[in-house]
Amino acid sequence: MTLTQRSIGAAGQQVSAIGLGCMPASWGYRLEPQDDATSIATIERALALGVTHLDTAAVYGPEHNERLVGAALRGRREGVLVASKAGLYVDERLTVQRDARPESLVAGCEASLRRLAIDVIDLFYLHRVDPAVPVEESWGALAELVTAGKVRSIGLSECSVDELARAHAIHPVAALQSEMSLWTRDALDGGQLAWCAANGVAFVAFGVLGRGYLTGALPPGVVFPERDFRRTNPRFTPAAMEANRVHVDAVAAVALERGARPSQVLIAWALAQGPQVLAIPGTKRAAYVEEHVAGDGLVLSSADLARLDALPPALGNRYA
Ligand SMILES: NC(=O)c1ccc[n+]([C@@H]2O[C@H](COP(=O)([O-])OP(=O)(O)OC[C@H]3O[C@@H](n4cnc5c(N)ncnc54)[C@H](OP(=O)(O)O)[C@@H]3O)[C@@H](O)[C@H]2O)c1
Numbered sequence: 001m002t003l004t005q006r007s008i009g010a011a012g013q014q015v016s017a018i019g020l021g022c023m024p025a026s027w028g029y030r031l032e033p034q035d036d037a038t039s040i041a042t043i044e045r046a047l048a049l050g051v052t053h054l055d056t057a058a059v060y061g062p063e064h065n066e067r068l069v070g071a072a073l074r075g076r077r078e079g080v081l082v083a084s085k086a087g088l089y090v091d092e093r094l095t096v097q098r099d100a101r102p103e104s105l106v107a108g109c110e111a112s113l114r115r116l117a118i119d120v121i122d123l124f125y126l127h128r129v130d131p132a133v134p135v136e137e138s139w140g141a142l143a144e145l146v147t148a149g150k151v152r153s154i155g156l157s158e159c160s161v162d163e164l165a166r167a168h169a170i171h172p173v174a175a176l177q178s179e180m181s182l183w184t185r186d187a188l189d190g191g192q193l194a195w196c197a198a199n200g201v202a203f204v205a206f207g208v209l210g211r212g213y214l215t216g217a218l219p220p221g222v223v224f225p226e227r228d229f230r231r232t233n234p235r236f237t238p239a240a241m242e243a244n245r246v247h248v249d250a251v252a253a254v255a256l257e258r259g260a261r262p263s264q265v266l267i268a269w270a271l272a273q274g275p276q277v278l279a280i281p282g283t284k285r286a287a288y289v290e291e292h293v294a295g296d297g298l299v300l301s302s303a304d305l306a307r308l309d310a311l312p313p314a315l316g317n318r319y320a
Contacts, residue, residue: 003050003296006278008081008202009123009174010146010153015081017271018292019053020046021206021282026065029212030228034284036068043072045286047080049293055177055204055280057085057127058112059096066115077118083175083204084112085127085157087138094227100130102141109145124151125177128158135163136170143171155204161191164201173201180205180277182214182269183235183247183314196276203277207318208270213241215262216248235316243315250311254304263288264295269308272300 005014023029025039043054056069066084073080086108087100105126112121126142129135142154153174156167167173176196178187184207187193196203209215211230220241224231234240248262255262263281270279281292300308 003052003293006202006275008053008204008278010172013081013122015053015278016051016296017278018051018267018296019055019081019204019278019280020051020289021280022054022056022065022069023060024282025068025284026061027059028229029282030225031218031222032284038286039068039284040072042284042286042289043069044076046289046293047072047076049289051289051293052079053081053083053278053280055083055206055282056116057088057125058108058115059085059088059090059127062090063111063115066112070115070117073116073118081122082116082118083123083125083155083177084116084121085125085177086112087125087127087130098128098130098132100126100128100133100138102133102137105138105141106145109150113150120149121151123153123155123174125155125157125175126159129156129163135159135166139167139170146171155202159192161195164192164195164199168199168201173199175202175204175278177204177206177280179207179318180270180273181208181210182251182266182308182311183210183244184318185313186318188273193273193277197274201276203274205270205273205277205279206282208266208279209263209281210247210266211236213244214247214251214266216252232320233316233318234320235314235318237316240314240316247311247314250308254300254308258298258300258304260295260298261291263291264298265300265304267292267295268298268300269305272305
Protein backbone atom coordinates (compact mmCIF):
# COMPACT_ATOMS: atom_id res chain seq x y z
CA MET A 1 0.00 0.00 0.00
CA THR A 2 1.46 3.37 -0.98
CA LEU A 3 0.62 6.21 1.32
CA THR A 4 1.14 9.91 0.61
CA GLN A 5 4.89 10.52 0.55
CA ARG A 6 6.96 13.48 1.70
CA SER A 7 10.67 14.15 1.55
CA ILE A 8 13.03 13.95 4.54
CA GLY A 9 16.70 13.51 5.23
CA ALA A 10 19.96 14.37 3.52
CA ALA A 11 19.20 12.38 0.36
CA GLY A 12 15.61 13.61 0.12
CA GLN A 13 14.26 10.16 0.96
CA GLN A 14 10.53 9.81 0.33
CA VAL A 15 8.66 8.44 3.33
CA SER A 16 5.03 8.24 4.37
CA ALA A 17 3.75 11.65 5.46
CA ILE A 18 2.13 9.82 8.36
CA GLY A 19 4.84 8.13 10.39
CA LEU A 20 4.66 6.35 13.72
CA GLY A 21 5.75 7.81 17.03
CA CYS A 22 6.81 4.74 19.00
CA MET A 23 7.23 6.47 22.37
CA PRO A 24 3.85 5.49 23.94
CA ALA A 25 4.97 1.85 23.88
CA SER A 26 7.58 2.64 26.55
CA TRP A 27 7.20 6.09 28.01
CA GLY A 28 4.96 9.01 28.77
CA TYR A 29 1.44 7.63 28.58
CA ARG A 30 0.38 5.00 31.08
CA LEU A 31 -3.41 4.97 31.14
CA GLU A 32 -3.30 1.52 29.58
CA PRO A 33 -0.76 -1.20 30.36
CA GLN A 34 2.25 -1.40 28.06
CA ASP A 35 2.75 -4.81 26.56
CA ASP A 36 5.84 -5.48 24.48
CA ALA A 37 4.36 -8.13 22.20
CA THR A 38 1.39 -5.86 21.42
CA SER A 39 3.67 -2.88 20.84
CA ILE A 40 5.95 -4.81 18.48
CA ALA A 41 2.91 -6.10 16.60
CA THR A 42 1.68 -2.48 16.32
CA ILE A 43 4.94 -1.35 14.72
CA GLU A 44 4.85 -4.34 12.39
CA ARG A 45 1.26 -3.49 11.43
CA ALA A 46 2.32 0.08 10.66
CA LEU A 47 5.09 -1.17 8.37
CA ALA A 48 2.70 -3.58 6.65
CA LEU A 49 0.30 -0.68 6.00
CA GLY A 50 3.02 1.36 4.31
CA VAL A 51 4.22 3.55 7.18
CA THR A 52 7.92 4.05 6.46
CA HIS A 53 8.96 6.53 9.17
CA LEU A 54 9.52 5.24 12.71
CA ASP A 55 10.42 7.66 15.48
CA THR A 56 12.14 6.62 18.71
CA ALA A 57 14.81 7.90 21.12
CA ALA A 58 17.31 6.53 23.60
CA VAL A 59 15.51 8.24 26.48
CA TYR A 60 12.14 6.57 25.82
CA GLY A 61 12.00 3.87 28.43
CA PRO A 62 14.89 4.68 28.82
CA GLU A 63 16.39 2.46 26.10
CA HIS A 64 13.39 0.12 26.06
CA ASN A 65 11.72 1.79 23.05
CA GLU A 66 14.71 1.40 20.75
CA ARG A 67 14.80 -2.32 21.58
CA LEU A 68 11.14 -2.69 20.63
CA VAL A 69 11.73 -0.88 17.36
CA GLY A 70 14.75 -3.08 16.71
CA ALA A 71 12.66 -6.20 17.29
CA ALA A 72 9.92 -5.00 14.93
CA LEU A 73 12.46 -4.10 12.23
CA ARG A 74 13.98 -7.57 12.08
CA GLY A 75 13.62 -8.66 8.44
CA ARG A 76 11.71 -5.47 7.56
CA ARG A 77 14.41 -2.81 7.57
CA GLU A 78 14.45 -1.99 3.86
CA GLY A 79 12.77 1.25 2.82
CA VAL A 80 12.11 2.34 6.41
CA LEU A 81 13.44 5.61 7.77
CA VAL A 82 14.54 4.94 11.34
CA ALA A 83 14.87 8.09 13.41
CA SER A 84 16.35 8.17 16.90
CA LYS A 85 17.72 10.80 19.26
CA ALA A 86 20.51 11.40 21.74
CA GLY A 87 21.33 14.10 24.26
CA LEU A 88 18.89 13.31 27.08
CA TYR A 89 19.16 10.83 29.94
CA VAL A 90 17.18 9.88 33.03
CA ASP A 91 18.92 10.48 36.35
CA GLU A 92 18.55 8.49 39.59
CA ARG A 93 15.57 10.67 40.60
CA LEU A 94 13.87 9.68 37.33
CA THR A 95 14.23 13.23 36.04
CA VAL A 96 15.15 13.86 32.41
CA GLN A 97 18.48 15.71 32.08
CA ARG A 98 20.44 17.07 29.13
CA ASP A 99 23.89 15.91 28.11
CA ALA A 100 24.92 16.89 24.60
CA ARG A 101 28.67 16.75 25.04
CA PRO A 102 30.30 15.33 21.90
CA GLU A 103 31.60 12.22 23.67
CA SER A 104 28.14 11.47 25.08
CA LEU A 105 26.49 11.82 21.67
CA VAL A 106 29.04 9.53 20.02
CA ALA A 107 28.67 6.90 22.74
CA GLY A 108 24.89 7.34 22.56
CA CYS A 109 24.88 6.65 18.84
CA GLU A 110 26.82 3.39 19.28
CA ALA A 111 24.41 2.30 22.01
CA SER A 112 21.37 3.20 19.88
CA LEU A 113 22.75 1.22 16.94
CA ARG A 114 23.18 -1.81 19.21
CA ARG A 115 19.69 -1.56 20.66
CA LEU A 116 18.08 -0.99 17.27
CA ALA A 117 20.20 -3.84 15.88
CA ILE A 118 20.88 -1.94 12.65
CA ASP A 119 24.16 -0.74 11.14
CA VAL A 120 23.13 2.82 10.30
CA ILE A 121 20.52 5.22 11.71
CA ASP A 122 18.75 7.15 8.92
CA LEU A 123 18.04 10.28 10.95
CA PHE A 124 19.73 11.03 14.25
CA TYR A 125 18.48 14.00 16.26
CA LEU A 126 20.01 16.13 18.95
CA HIS A 127 17.07 15.63 21.31
CA ARG A 128 17.65 18.96 23.06
CA VAL A 129 20.33 21.61 22.84
CA ASP A 130 22.31 21.46 26.09
CA PRO A 131 22.78 24.95 27.59
CA ALA A 132 26.16 23.79 28.92
CA VAL A 133 27.45 22.89 25.44
CA PRO A 134 27.52 25.26 22.42
CA VAL A 135 25.26 23.86 19.72
CA GLU A 136 28.22 23.96 17.32
CA GLU A 137 30.07 21.39 19.46
CA SER A 138 27.14 18.99 19.72
CA TRP A 139 26.31 19.41 16.04
CA GLY A 140 29.93 18.93 15.00
CA ALA A 141 29.95 15.56 16.77
CA LEU A 142 26.77 14.52 14.95
CA ALA A 143 28.28 15.65 11.62
CA GLU A 144 31.27 13.39 12.31
CA LEU A 145 28.88 10.48 12.83
CA VAL A 146 27.59 11.13 9.29
CA THR A 147 31.17 11.10 7.95
CA ALA A 148 31.83 7.87 9.84
CA GLY A 149 28.76 6.26 8.20
CA LYS A 150 27.01 5.63 11.51
CA VAL A 151 24.07 7.89 10.65
CA ARG A 152 22.73 9.11 7.29
CA SER A 153 21.45 12.52 8.28
CA ILE A 154 21.02 14.64 11.38
CA GLY A 155 18.35 16.81 12.90
CA LEU A 156 17.47 18.95 15.90
CA SER A 157 14.49 18.93 18.21
CA GLU A 158 12.70 21.82 19.92
CA CYS A 159 15.31 24.48 19.25
CA SER A 160 15.30 28.13 18.22
CA VAL A 161 15.76 29.57 14.73
CA ASP A 162 19.14 30.90 15.82
CA GLU A 163 20.28 27.41 16.85
CA LEU A 164 18.98 25.97 13.59
CA ALA A 165 20.93 28.52 11.57
CA ARG A 166 24.14 27.98 13.57
CA ALA A 167 23.91 24.23 13.07
CA HIS A 168 23.00 24.51 9.38
CA ALA A 169 26.12 26.60 8.73
CA ILE A 170 28.26 23.63 9.85
CA HIS A 171 26.34 20.70 8.37
CA PRO A 172 22.90 20.58 6.68
CA VAL A 173 19.98 20.16 9.06
CA ALA A 174 17.87 17.35 7.58
CA ALA A 175 14.91 17.81 9.90
CA LEU A 176 13.58 19.75 12.85
CA GLN A 177 11.29 17.77 15.15
CA SER A 178 9.04 19.90 17.33
CA GLU A 179 5.60 19.83 18.87
CA MET A 180 3.00 21.30 16.55
CA SER A 181 -0.72 20.85 16.79
CA LEU A 182 -3.95 22.72 16.95
CA TRP A 183 -3.20 23.81 20.51
CA THR A 184 0.60 24.16 20.24
CA ARG A 185 1.57 26.78 17.70
CA ASP A 186 5.02 27.68 19.01
CA ALA A 187 6.79 26.61 15.81
CA LEU A 188 4.45 28.77 13.73
CA ASP A 189 4.81 31.78 16.00
CA GLY A 190 8.54 31.30 16.69
CA GLY A 191 9.53 31.10 13.02
CA GLN A 192 10.89 27.52 13.06
CA LEU A 193 8.33 26.23 10.56
CA ALA A 194 9.03 29.14 8.20
CA TRP A 195 12.78 28.62 8.58
CA CYS A 196 12.39 24.97 7.56
CA ALA A 197 10.32 25.98 4.53
CA ALA A 198 12.89 28.56 3.46
CA ASN A 199 15.81 26.16 3.86
CA GLY A 200 14.32 22.98 2.40
CA VAL A 201 14.36 21.27 5.80
CA ALA A 202 11.73 18.75 6.85
CA PHE A 203 9.58 19.66 9.85
CA VAL A 204 8.53 16.59 11.81
CA ALA A 205 5.51 17.44 13.95
CA PHE A 206 5.03 15.57 17.20
CA GLY A 207 2.14 15.78 19.64
CA VAL A 208 -0.30 16.32 16.75
CA LEU A 209 -3.02 14.53 18.74
CA GLY A 210 -2.48 16.78 21.75
CA ARG A 211 -1.05 13.77 23.59
CA GLY A 212 -4.38 12.05 23.11
CA TYR A 213 -6.51 14.88 24.49
CA LEU A 214 -7.54 16.54 21.22
CA THR A 215 -9.02 13.30 19.89
CA GLY A 216 -11.67 13.47 22.62
CA ALA A 217 -10.61 10.05 23.89
CA LEU A 218 -9.72 11.23 27.41
CA PRO A 219 -12.83 11.27 29.61
CA PRO A 220 -13.52 14.30 31.83
CA GLY A 221 -12.12 13.72 35.32
CA VAL A 222 -9.52 11.24 34.09
CA VAL A 223 -6.84 10.54 36.71
CA PHE A 224 -3.42 9.96 35.20
CA PRO A 225 -1.29 7.28 36.84
CA GLU A 226 2.20 7.74 38.30
CA ARG A 227 4.83 8.40 35.63
CA ASP A 228 2.23 9.46 33.07
CA PHE A 229 3.60 12.68 31.54
CA ARG A 230 0.17 14.29 31.76
CA ARG A 231 -0.17 13.79 35.54
CA THR A 232 1.87 16.91 36.33
CA ASN A 233 1.43 18.76 33.05
CA PRO A 234 -0.32 22.17 33.28
CA ARG A 235 -2.40 21.43 30.20
CA PHE A 236 -3.94 18.39 31.84
CA THR A 237 -5.22 19.87 35.10
CA PRO A 238 -9.00 19.50 35.39
CA ALA A 239 -9.42 23.26 34.88
CA ALA A 240 -7.25 23.31 31.75
CA MET A 241 -8.95 20.25 30.30
CA GLU A 242 -12.30 21.90 30.87
CA ALA A 243 -11.20 25.19 29.29
CA ASN A 244 -9.56 23.45 26.33
CA ARG A 245 -12.64 21.37 25.59
CA VAL A 246 -13.44 24.00 22.94
CA HIS A 247 -10.58 22.55 20.85
CA VAL A 248 -11.88 19.00 21.20
CA ASP A 249 -15.38 20.08 20.24
CA ALA A 250 -14.19 21.96 17.15
CA VAL A 251 -12.16 19.00 15.93
CA ALA A 252 -15.11 16.68 16.54
CA ALA A 253 -17.41 19.00 14.58
CA VAL A 254 -15.06 19.12 11.57
CA ALA A 255 -14.61 15.36 11.78
CA LEU A 256 -18.37 14.81 11.78
CA GLU A 257 -18.87 17.02 8.73
CA ARG A 258 -16.03 15.28 6.92
CA GLY A 259 -17.06 11.73 7.85
CA ALA A 260 -13.60 11.43 9.38
CA ARG A 261 -12.17 10.57 12.78
CA PRO A 262 -10.85 13.38 15.03
CA SER A 263 -7.32 11.92 14.81
CA GLN A 264 -7.49 12.12 11.02
CA VAL A 265 -8.53 15.78 11.15
CA LEU A 266 -5.68 16.57 13.55
CA ILE A 267 -3.11 14.87 11.32
CA ALA A 268 -4.53 16.59 8.22
CA TRP A 269 -4.33 19.96 10.02
CA ALA A 270 -0.62 19.38 10.77
CA LEU A 271 0.17 18.29 7.21
CA ALA A 272 -1.69 21.34 5.87
CA GLN A 273 0.86 23.64 7.55
CA GLY A 274 3.30 23.12 4.66
CA PRO A 275 4.66 20.58 2.18
CA GLN A 276 7.76 20.17 4.36
CA VAL A 277 5.71 18.88 7.31
CA LEU A 278 5.56 15.21 8.31
CA ALA A 279 3.48 13.90 11.20
CA ILE A 280 4.39 11.20 13.70
CA PRO A 281 1.23 10.43 15.69
CA GLY A 282 2.22 8.30 18.65
CA THR A 283 0.55 5.08 19.66
CA LYS A 284 1.11 1.57 20.93
CA ARG A 285 -2.18 0.30 19.47
CA ALA A 286 -2.65 -1.20 16.00
CA ALA A 287 -6.26 0.02 15.83
CA TYR A 288 -5.07 3.63 16.15
CA VAL A 289 -2.40 3.11 13.48
CA GLU A 290 -5.08 1.72 11.17
CA GLU A 291 -7.27 4.75 11.88
CA HIS A 292 -4.46 7.19 11.10
CA VAL A 293 -3.50 5.43 7.88
CA ALA A 294 -7.15 5.26 6.80
CA GLY A 295 -7.16 9.06 6.92
CA ASP A 296 -4.19 9.34 4.57
CA GLY A 297 -4.91 11.90 1.87
CA LEU A 298 -7.60 13.75 3.85
CA VAL A 299 -7.34 17.41 2.83
CA LEU A 300 -9.14 20.00 4.93
CA SER A 301 -10.92 22.84 3.16
CA SER A 302 -9.83 26.42 3.70
CA ALA A 303 -13.08 26.89 5.68
CA ASP A 304 -12.15 23.94 7.93
CA LEU A 305 -8.66 25.35 8.46
CA ALA A 306 -9.98 28.85 9.17
CA ARG A 307 -12.41 27.47 11.73
CA LEU A 308 -9.68 25.48 13.49
CA ASP A 309 -7.15 28.31 13.31
CA ALA A 310 -9.63 30.71 14.93
CA LEU A 311 -9.63 28.70 18.17
CA PRO A 312 -8.31 30.56 21.24
CA PRO A 313 -4.85 29.75 22.64
CA ALA A 314 -4.85 26.70 24.90
CA LEU A 315 -4.88 27.14 28.66
CA GLY A 316 -1.79 25.75 30.41
CA ASN A 317 1.86 25.56 29.44
CA ARG A 318 2.77 22.55 27.33
CA TYR A 319 5.63 21.62 29.67
CA ALA A 320 5.64 21.81 33.48
N1 LIG B 1 11.25 15.41 20.11
C1 LIG B 1 10.61 15.42 21.26
O1 LIG B 1 11.00 16.10 22.21
C2 LIG B 1 9.39 14.57 21.41
C3 LIG B 1 8.56 14.72 22.53
C4 LIG B 1 7.43 13.91 22.62
C5 LIG B 1 7.16 12.97 21.64
N2 LIG B 1 8.00 12.83 20.56
C6 LIG B 1 7.75 11.83 19.51
O2 LIG B 1 6.55 12.18 18.87
C7 LIG B 1 5.64 11.07 18.88
C8 LIG B 1 4.22 11.59 18.94
O3 LIG B 1 3.98 12.41 20.05
P1 LIG B 1 3.23 11.90 21.31
O4 LIG B 1 3.11 10.42 21.23
O5 LIG B 1 3.90 12.47 22.47
O6 LIG B 1 1.80 12.60 21.25
P2 LIG B 1 0.50 12.40 20.34
O7 LIG B 1 0.81 11.71 19.09
O8 LIG B 1 -0.15 13.73 20.28
O9 LIG B 1 -0.44 11.50 21.30
C9 LIG B 1 -0.15 10.21 21.68
C10 LIG B 1 -1.27 9.74 22.59
O10 LIG B 1 -2.49 9.75 21.85
C11 LIG B 1 -3.12 8.48 21.94
N3 LIG B 1 -3.69 8.19 20.63
C12 LIG B 1 -3.02 7.86 19.49
N4 LIG B 1 -3.86 7.70 18.47
C13 LIG B 1 -5.10 7.92 18.94
C14 LIG B 1 -6.38 7.90 18.34
N5 LIG B 1 -6.54 7.64 17.05
N6 LIG B 1 -7.46 8.16 19.13
C15 LIG B 1 -7.31 8.45 20.45
N7 LIG B 1 -6.11 8.48 21.07
C16 LIG B 1 -5.01 8.23 20.31
C17 LIG B 1 -2.05 7.50 22.30
O11 LIG B 1 -2.63 6.45 23.01
P3 LIG B 1 -1.89 5.06 23.34
O12 LIG B 1 -0.78 5.45 24.27
O13 LIG B 1 -2.95 4.27 24.00
O14 LIG B 1 -1.41 4.49 22.08
C18 LIG B 1 -1.09 8.34 23.13
O15 LIG B 1 -1.48 8.33 24.48
C19 LIG B 1 6.08 10.27 20.11
O16 LIG B 1 5.62 8.95 20.02
C20 LIG B 1 7.59 10.41 20.02
O17 LIG B 1 8.10 9.48 19.08
C21 LIG B 1 9.10 13.63 20.45
